[in-house]
Amino acid sequence: MQTIHTIVDLRLALQGQHSVALVPTMGNLHAGHLDLVKLAKQQAPCVVVSIFVNPLQFGANEDLVNYPRTLAADCEKLQAAGASMVFIPTVAEMYPDFDGQALNQSITVQLPAMADDLCGASRPGHFAGMATVVLKLFNAVMPQFAVFGKKDYQQLFVLQQMVKQFNLPIAIIAAETVREPSGLAMSSRNGYLSQAEKSQASQLHAELQALCEKIKGQGPKLDFLALEKETVLKLESQGWHVDYVAIRTASQLKPALVHDSDLVVLAAAKLGTTRLIDNVSLKL
Numbered sequence: 333m334q335t336i337h338t339i340v341d342l343r344l345a346l347q348g349q350h351s352v353a354l355v356p357t358m359g360n361l362h363a364g365h366l367d368l369v370k371l372a373k374q375q376a377p378c379v380v381v382s383i384f385v386n387p388l389q390f391g392a393n394e395d396l397v398n399y400p401r402t403l404a405a406d407c408e409k410l411q412a413a414g415a416s417m418v419f420i421p422t423v424a425e426m427y428p429d430f431d432g433q434a435l436n437q438s439i440t441v442q443l444p445a446m447a448d449d450l451c452g453a454s455r456p457g458h459f460a461g462m463a464t465v466v467l468k469l470f471n472a473v474m475p476q477f478a479v480f481g482k483k484d485y486q487q488l489f490v491l492q493q494m495v496k497q498f499n500l501p502i503a504i505i506a507a508e509t510v511r512e513p514s515g516l517a518m519s520s521r522n523g524y525l526s527q528a529e530k531s532q533a534s535q536l537h538a539e540l541q542a543l544c545e546k547i548k549g550q551g552p553k554l555d556f557l558a559l560e561k562e563t564v565l566k567l568e569s570q571g572w573h574v575d576y577v578a579i580r581t582a583s584q585l586k587p588a589l590v591h592d593s594d595l596v597v598l599a600a601a602k603l604g605t606t607r608l609i610d611n612v613s614l615k616l
Contacts, residue, residue, distance in 0.1 A: 459487065491504055
């Protein structure tokens with residue numbers, strides 16, 4: 333596995349590669365990330381994994397400084413997983429006008445209004461920052477495939493739309509969410525949970541599954557708003573601080589209507605100070 337730090341060296345290393353899959357990450361890798369690498373290897377013989385904690389997608393009160401960085405362990409895991417290259421750029425490499433304090437990225441990807449909904453409502457600018465750095469990575473690597481997890485369904489949707497509307501010759505591959513035995517979706521942020529909080533954290537997935545069962549059982553009497561509110565109150569009664577619970581169409585992330593049959597149920601909530609997200613797909 334090659335370790336590369338600059339875009340120039342990355343492009344040189346990729347010369348002659350006719351099929352490349354990219355797995356963008358922010359490091360602190362767990363089994364879910366390694367599953368993305370495994371899926372990427374099924375798409376292309378050359379797999380590039382990027383590790384970059386992107387300042388542009390963090391808000392003023394978010395955990396950029398304290399975001400866990402485990403580079404040596406990450407590289408060992410990627411080597412064992414069979415990655416071809418790991419790209420580890422500096423902030424200055426990804427943001428050429430960075431002056432040591434400000435990124436000075438005056439040109440960013442402009443996203444539709446849905447990027448300000450769901451997670452975007454409480455994290456203004458997050459998805460624009462994410463999409464901008466992913467576009468930079470696409471430009472640096474020029475992959476034929478890029479693999480992202482379904483756990484962050486809204487992120488996946490934004491990137492699918494960006495690739496489609498910018499006519500990028502990249503196939504976005506969606507990987508199923510990898511879960512712990514309790515049902516908790518694997519996430520780098522799970523490391524922030526206390527022992528007691530981690531024991532409780534699987535409730536988020538359990539409540540989404542229960543919500544799906546209620547939707548299937550109500551038939552034409554469906555009241556999506558009432559079901560969402562009921563789930564919010566249930567989680568809050570158990571100590572969660574709920575950002576949202578939403579029942580949306582899987583294809584457009586629009587609020588679901590009674591006649592819609594392909595849905596996704598999404599939630600974001602804090603347990604203590606740790607914000608967790610999850611979703612469950614549902615076909616009626």
